Amino acid sequence: MNDYISVIMSCYNEKIKWISESIDSILNQTHKELELIIVLDNPENTEIYKLLKEKEDRDKRIRIFKNDKNIGLANSLNFAISKCKYKYIARMDADDIALPKRLEVQMKYLIENNADIVGANCILIDEFDNIIGQSNYPISSKQINSLLNYTNCLAHPTWLLRSDLYKVANGYYSYNSAQDYDFLLRIKNKGFKIMNTPEVLLNYRKRASSIGSEKSLDQFQTAEYIRKMNRSKVYDVHCVKNFNNTKEDNFKFNKIIKFPLGIKLTSLRMFYEVTMIFKHKLGLRYFMYLYKSRICRWRIGGYK
Known part of the structure; x- marks a missing residue:
């Protein structure tokens, strides 16, 4: 189980179609050795919960948790992390779509480069699945460490990292936004190696809101x-x-x-x-x- 991956996701008010596509894109990865942990942070949304339970019944790799009340993205992800079984953790958003080889490519890249966390480049899509852009993230850890002093340069839903990073950094801090940027700065300051893969591995949705x-x-x-x-x-x-x-x-x-x-x-x-x-x-x-x-x-x- 050395190369097994725990994928964590939080849902709130995303469209049913988006959530279903996002989940399926993880289950259909060429890297099959995984578990998908999903936290519903909107306990009143019965429609999403019904979909999640149906997905869980069909594939035993899925584990569903529902918060008693809305606690925010950072706290929901920290809860999901506490339920992870495996050495590696991948992030995924409920409205994005992972390309089939995402986890396979990232796992190989992380190990070969002795990295602690890797992101990936993305295709930017709108709410109607139209392509409206493509990311241009730096690749090397040196470039990333320099740019992180000014802005975030790792797309959060593309992360694959060693699980012990969350333990060392004490998880996400509960800001209303930019929780991922804060986490990256903290692990950068601790000397962990941060990289991006040059390949495009995710369709990253830009919502109107x-x-x-x-x-x-x-x-x-x-x-x-x-x-x-x-x-x-x-x-x-x-x-x-x-x-x-x-x-x-x-x-x-x-x-x-x-x-x-x-x-x-x-x-x-x-x-x-x-x-x-x-x-x-x-x-x-x-x-x-x-x-x-x-x-x-x-x-x-x-x-x-």
């Missing part, structure tokens, strides 16, 4: 805090609570950010909003965060 500037701003706020605290010698899980309590006080410019990256300045109102961003002390940094995310992570389109 993730396109708007409100979510990108929340990610920026969280990422700024994470970068700051990871440079601090006092960073620990208690810092997350402090951030969640003070985020709105620390970032006052969120009300004037109303546009996604790449929008054309077709009105005086839009020009005014752009001008206000650059007048704010954090506005330029926010704009550069969006720009770097686009250039470093996707050849076309934006980010999830």
